[in-house]
Amino acid sequence: MKIETRTLQFDHLLTYETELPREDWQDGVFIMNDVQLGLELYKNGSIFFSAEPIKDNSNLHFTYFLPLNEEVELD
Amino acid sequence: MDEALVLRQADQEADFHAAYQTIKDHAQANNIEIEDKYYVVLIEIYRGYYYRFICSFKETELFTMIFGNYSIAYRNVVSKYYNFHPDQLDHTINSFVQLLVENDYHPTGNVFYSMIIELAEDGLMTAEIFIPIEESNFTNTTGEQMFFRSYFLIESMIMTRVLNDFEQKASEKFVELHHYMKIFI
Numbered sequence: 001m002k003i004e005t006r007t008l009q010f011d012h013l014l015t016y017e018t019e020l021p022r023e024d025w026q027d028g029v030f031i032m033n034d035v036q037l038g039l040e041l042y043k044n045g046s047i048f049f050s051a052e053p054i055k056d057n058s059n060l061h062f063t064y065f066l067p068l069n070e071e072v073e074l075d
Numbered sequence: 076m077d078e079a080l081v082l083r084q085a086d087q088e089a090d091f092h093a094a095y096q097t098i099k100d101h102a103q104a105n106n107i108e109i110e111d112k113y114y115v116v117l118i119e120i121y122r123g124y125y126y127r128f129i130c131s132f133k134e135t136e137l138f139t140m141i142f143g144n145y146s147i148a149y150r151n152v153v154s155k156y157y158n159f160h161p162d163q164l165d166h167t168i169n170s171f172v173q174l175l176v177e178n179d180y181h182p183t184g185n186v187f188y189s190m191i192i193e194l195a196e197d198g199l200m201t202a203e204i205f206i207p208i209e210e211s212n213f214t215n216t217t218g219e220q221m222f223f224r225s226y227f228l229i230e231s232m233i234m235t236r237v238l239n240d241f242e243q244k245a246s247e248k249f250v251e252l253h254h255y256m257k258i259f260i
Contacts, residue, residue: 006211011222045226067224069189069203 010045014066019059025051028064035066044069080109114258141255145234149185149207152227155220156191158199161242164188171204178217181209190249 014035018028032047045067052061080098095113102109153175159167172182185207192201205227213223233252237244 006225008225009211009213010224042229045224045228067226067228 012068016064022060028062032064032066042069141235143233145232146230149227151211152205152207154203154205154222156203158201183207
């Protein structure tokens with residue numbers, strides 16, 4: 001398996017943060033999949049997430065990202 | 076639908092049946108065999124709809140060249156919004172490529188665009204043009220508004236192709252895709 005150096009860069013992302021047991025990582029993906037977008041707003045990339053250990057807690061801090069075609073203001 | 080008879084502004088006829096009869100008469104007078112199934116396309120205008128009446132020729136398949144469940148995926152995609160005259164598409168793409176090259180980026184040779192406003196009153200269209208580059212890192216120092224994403228993916232698309240005569244045929248195909256969506260999606 002080849003490992004290479006790259007950057008990860010996006011301009012418009014919708015994010016969702018939560019703490020979950022590691023095995024429940026898919027819960028956040030389901031939530032992001034259910035996000036309803038408007039007519040001229042659409043998903044233009046794969047959903048991805050970051051995971052970070054929490055001190056003295058077996059859960060992980062997850063941040064889920066949903067790439068969008070343009071900027072959006074949340075209500 | 077590859078070949079069809081179209082009656083524009085069919086709402087001037089008494090009803091659907093009268094519109095169908097008008098087309099049938101025309102077909103008969105011209106020795107054209109048409110299918111029994113017909114399509115009515117509603118076109119939205121300010122205070123309601125007017126409709127277009129379409130009968131397809133016999134033995135032609137409906138929307139033969141439109142495919143569903145298509146997706147596009149690229150890595151390292153830069154995009155920029157442009158207003159331009161439809162004839163200037165090539166020129167506009169070239170100037171975007173030039174802008175990237177001048178800033179030491181290397182376009183991979185692919186390009187695609189998304190129509191934001193098809194044709195405004197001033198005859199200009201607005202589109203977001205997307206160009207994948209070889210670099211995975213993008214820093215915009217130009218002062219021009221550009222966007223970059225490491226991964227680009229659009230799923231669940233309908234797709235059709237054109238060969239040659241791109242500028243003319245692209246807009247025809249665009250209308251075809253619209254009709255397809257109205258009828259089937």
